[in-house]
Amino acid sequence: MKKFTWVQPDNIDEAQRQINAVTATIATGKTIQGAAVIKAGGVDLLDLMKENIIAPAKIVSINALPGLGKIGFDEKSGLRIGALVKLSDLEENAEIKKHYAALHESVSHAATPQIRNMATLGGNLAQRPRCWYFRSEDHKCLKKGGTKCFAQEGQNQIHGIFNTEICPCVHSSSVSTALVAFGAQVEITGAKGKLRNVPLAEFFVSPQVDVTRENILERGEIITALTVPAPPKGQKSWYIKQAAKESYDWALADAAVVAQMSGDTIKDVKIVLGAAAPTPYRATAAEQLLRGQKVSEKLAVQVGTAAVEGATPLAHNAYKVPMFKAIVKECVLNLV
């Protein structure tokens, strides 16, 4: 890691005054004088710095900002998670386990116990992709302001199977897979305390919009909370992550299914696939098959097949297609 200066403001205005860059911009090689970036848990940021992908001049730690470390739940207003809440706090929260099973599952399978004690929810949402070309300082790929995507013709085992044309990197946040399925919203605080609430699904940016970044955060904007709607009556959910190692690993494929049930009939449902596309992927055709139906083994298989409809796997990741089929089917069967 290159040397930097460090500051830890205790109020958000001061933090925003100190920040003058986002990591995505400096990763493209654009020179920003005295680039000062935000740091929360630092798991992803320090990794990028150790790999020499970015070398900011100043780190602005937001760990002393008040009020961002709490989880609140109310049966009417739903769940509110401060941006600095650690993944391990989410994992241990009894209300989340009870009312948002898929979220609990996704968090408890994320990374290692150590990392979950360090990583914040805000940082998890804002982390950069794990594509090995992006993480290699020797590869000036599209994401880093280069002219070539090395994954297209190279080693693309871990990459996406949808929307692969420009940059097939997948978003690394498996927690987002569940959160998008629950219809979560991100609360972003901009200059002068201006708040904007954005559906998490729209927080992520596809390569078509801007290949050099994965989210809509502008310079100085800070994720301050994440809200999840109150669980409607009859809400059931499930989440499955498939990785190369059982102990801990990045997802090769993960899926979350959140349904509103009336008895054993599905009134409404959201199915989201992670590690499938550059942003969490809604399997809308599969959802359509389930609405108004009773869950059966046969239907679950059809839903799994529909979930991967239109997939365009790359040379080395066609294995993901049957993997998604299987985990979506299992998720659906777990609803009843």
Next chain:
Amino acid sequence: MKKEENKPAGKKGFSRRNFLRGTGLTAAGMVVGTKGFAGEFAPAAAPVYGPDEVPVTLSVNDGSYQTLARPDEVLVDTLRERLDLTGTKLVCGRGACSACTVMVDDKPVCSCLTLTMEVQDKKITTIEGVADGDELHPIQQAFIDEDASMCGFCTPGMIMSCKSLLDRNSNPSLDEVKKAVRGNLCRCGTYPHVFKATLKAAERMG
């Protein structure tokens, strides 16, 4: 390095005294935000530290240490290089192997991804703080009895994970032990012995 047993660490880690001392020692490297002071009254800008060494106070294994650290310094380096607490091992440096596990406020974390600057107001426990003087902690004794260490490089981190589990759960199941060490890589493959040792330690601690 100076160890001052009875000196409490600054409440928030950044006492005014330390900050002033910092400006004296590293004036050339200090960049103090001054914008906030120009003109009319504005809240004081937060002090900016570095990029060179600044004094830090760390609370490690119930002792208070005053030393120097650069803002880019991670805890494992400060522990090993400045405090001579070399029990904590650095392996991957990327949070992927957990060899560098220490406890911060009683929770296991990777010291390779923890900035020293940010743990000044926290309680740090390293492998050196697990035994009680010459008396090994039951988890350490069980590691010896069950031959749970081969090359030994993952052992300090592995023990921190197992001890953290036993602190929270005095009667863990095999599955819970597996979950507790699932971030700790052992290339010698001692896992079955680690599981046995942890269960045995729990039994002894009863």
